[in-house]
Amino acid sequence: MLDIIDIHKAYNKTKAVEGISFQVKKGEMIGLLGPNGAGKSTAISMIATLFKPDRGEILYQGESIIKNPKVIQSKLGFVPQEIALYPTLTGMDNLKFWGRTYGLKGSHLKEKINEISEIIGIRDRLKERVDKYSGGMKRRLNIGCALLHNPEIIIFDEPTVGIDPQSRNHILNAVKEINRRGATVIYTSHYMEEVEFLCQRICIMDQGKIIASGTKDELIGTIDSDEKTTLKVEGLTEKMIEKMREISYARNLVVSDDSVIFNRKGNHVNYSEIIDAISQEGGKLLSMDVQKPDLEYVFLQLTGRALRD
Amino acid sequence: MLNQLGLRFKLLKDDRIMIIVMTVMALALTFIFSSSMSGSYRPSIMVIDQDRTQESRAFIKELQKSRLLDYRQAEEDEAIKQIEQSMAIAGLVVRNGFGEIVHEGGEADLEIIRIKDSVELIQLEGNVRSTFFQFSSKYKTALATVEIIKEIRPDIDEQRVFKETQELSDEYWKNRNPFKLTSTVLSAEKDWAYNPLIHYLIGFTLFFSTFTIVFVGADILKEKQQNTWQRKLVSPVKNTTILLSLLITTFTVGMAQVGLIVIIGNYFLDIVWGMNIGLMLVVFAGFVYTFTAIGLVLGGLAKSFEQLSAFTPIILVASAMLGGTMWPLEIIQSKILLFLANLMPHKWALEIIEQTAAYGLNINNYIVTILVLFGMGTVYLLIGIYLHSARTVRQS
Structure with missing residues (x-):
């Protein structure tokens, strides 16, 4: 479904991503695990078409998204690491805006808002302004805005950073449910237990490179497992x-x-x-x-x- | 596009305090200036009467009726001293033989003494010319009347007939406005004559509108800071749609503010802007368009809203000063400053309104101004788009 082939990205002289390659199969949940600064966010930002790699290729269904970002943009849900919402608007207004951005309208939009707000657990708070929400609720709404258009691929960039355990569990269960419904998920985190809980396949990243990849058991099998x-x-x-x-x-x-x-x-x-x-x-x-x-x-x-x- | 526009207008509520403050500031200063200067501010002109005839005295008396300029009679030394000390903007010398010229007909020998050129001197020349025309018309009418009546009744009191004819002429001028062109210059109450007050009022309007325009346009930086910008970039919405929605909103807000000031000034503060409101709004549209584009450039150069807030006032105040909103460019001597003024949209907007006031609407000049403003705006717009359009988002 998605082929990432030897992509490189540098900011000035700092190499953020150095030749990473991996494949994402339809319906799977793949995790990018690594410490802060490993290059996870840069890698997924390139997959999300936020910026172009200096070198390498990214193919979606065999088509280059570097040459033509539009082939993936309407099929993609992107949950950025930072909250990307309009704080002075209500939760409902935010969902409406992002839904319309992806072409939803009328009763279909209304249905999707009801469905997604149920999944992320903020249905009864939709009429409140986002700046009145707790950190966990903002995170959940941040995710909800990326799910409205039934994306085929959803990229989660460290969606649980800085939130309470209850909200974290809610988010992890929501991600699992989204994948169960058929969406392909790319999930980045530096929390090992999250990636272990969610992902069938894991790429471990460090200093801009993938240093190991496979299932959890395969990864453990690669080392001298005392x-x-x-x-x-x-x-x-x-x-x-x-x-x-x-x-x-x-x-x-x-x-x-x-x-x-x-x-x-x-x-x-x-x-x-x-x-x-x-x-x-x-x-x-x-x-x-x-x-x-x-x-x-x-x-x-x-x-x-x-x-x- | 409608979705993006709807969002932008919804988000305007976040800028409402800034928009209201800038509009109120412009209106308040307009009101203060109009109530403190209107009617009371009259540039002083020193009048030196070398002729010292009945005619020259009558002419000076006629000049002193002006509502626009304050003619003060003085001896030559005193008059020059006043002009040198900038207590008066110019001097008017009524030369020897003035009375004779009026009596015989011919060109009056009047001289204007000045230290430097200013817009008020255009007003002075026009005022002297029209006053002399009116004065000599009345004078000759009275003389002719005396001659005609004398032929019928040789025993008439010539002095009395002359005086009464002049008084009648005065009434006629006042009530009938027999010469429409002249009366336009003379009746300063509603018809337009150059008034420096207008310069400052337009200046304030332009100056305050730039703040609103740039800060509404800078919402792009707020979007970048709250990461919604990046989220939009990965959506199927075109970058041009995102930018265009921002530009349309900013332009609309700028025009609404300027339009409101113009209309309130016209109908509630009794300010005469000197140009057909429709034509003036087109000039302002060019100005607002240019500053919308400048806002885009500034937003592209700043890394954060806070950084923009720090350097924008400096740029806006400096450009307003260079553009002549704070003082007339006629008093500037430096060629460098005058050259820089040409790069400021304020200068062009102010100039066309003032030119129209002084000389009437010159359609060629008007079109040139509109083209310059929109051309300037388009250049800034392209720079702004270049700064924002790169998909590579600056890393924080």
Whole structure:
């Protein structure tokens, strides 16, 4: 449906996007995950036809949207990162204006406003001015304005930045519902859990490049996926620690007060040797926490930095 | 387009305070000027009577009836001193032999002393010319009347007949306006004669309207700041439609403000603008169009509304000064400033209205002015479109 082929964009001498390529299939929800400044917004701004890449090509249904932006504009819903609404107008006036901008009118527009305001949960506040809305409501209306014309592709640029958990959940459920109804979604975020929750496919971006892409499991599979294990032990002794260090799957073992932390190497091992080492030395295992690798961990492994650095 | 226009007019409520303040300011200053200057402001002219005859005295008395100029008789030294100290704008010398010329017929020898040229001198020349024409007509009518009656009744009191004929002529001039052309110049109450008040009134109207026009046009920056501009750019609406809707709204607001001031001035403040209102509105339309385009350029140069608010007043005040809204350009000597004035739309709008007032409507000059204003506007418009049309949106 959408082919992004080796696109580049620089502002002055700063390279914002450096040769990214990916495909978006009809009906899928693809996530662009990366820290602030990774180039996500620049990449999707080019897909949204807000500006042209310096180099590369973007094809929609095989047609270049760089040469002819009109081929995608009426099929596209764009939810910018910043609130893009008229604050002194009512929610209803905003929806009407953006609906008419995409060619809706009369009873059809009215029906769509009713339907969308229901999905985003602001139907009873439509007559109020937008500047009286909470941050979460503005975000939801911001999304609603992009959905009125039943777009085939919807681009969400970090739509949950700076809002309360309740509104965030509302937005995430709304995005899921929109995708379930058949829309193709491109979703950017630096919140790993959002992308994990929503997207079938994920592209991890850093410094203007896609450094990995695939499903969540595929991405985790690309790294040396140790589980981080934390043990709380009563009666911890030096000998006990020495015995644990000798166990082959316990790597990078460190001790902190009554806790022992190590990376468990390999997927098919149990902890019997560890438990034996503790009990043989007269200790008592109080708790064990096993942390499986996630996208945050994948990003850390790939870049040496945390997602929210 | 209708959707975009509807939005723009809806959003005008956000600018309502600025629009009202600018309109009220222009009207208030117009009112203050009209009530404080109208009728009381008369440029002073020093009159030096070298002839010292009955005729020269009668002529000076006739001049002193003027409602437009304040003729003050003085000795030559005193008169020159007054002119040098700018207490009077010019001097009028009634030379020796004036009485004889009036009596015998011929060209009167009158001299105007001036320090520099000004628009008021055009008014002075016209006033002296028409007063002399009226005076000599009355004088000759009275002389002829005395001659005719003397032939029928040689015993008449010549002095009395002469005086009564002149008085009758006076009444005739006042009540019948026998010469329409002359009466237009003389009756200053409603028919137009150059009045510097008009210069300032048009100046204020133009000056305040520029603020409204530029700041309404600068809504484009508000849109960029609230990100609706970017959202529009990715919609199927053409960029030209977005810009055109903004320009139409700005132009309409500017014209409404200027039109309101002109109409209120004309009907409620009793200001005589000196030009057919329809023709004048076309001049103002050219001016508003130009400033709508200038607003687009300024909006394209500024990075934010706050930045625009900081530098716009400086540009608007400076251009108004250069364009002669604050003072007549006739007092400017610098060639550079006069050249720069030609680049200011204010100058062209003011000039045509004043020219029409002084010399009547010259259709060629009028068309040139309209073409210059609309041409200037189109150049600025193209620059403005260039600055805004690039799809690359400036990154914040």
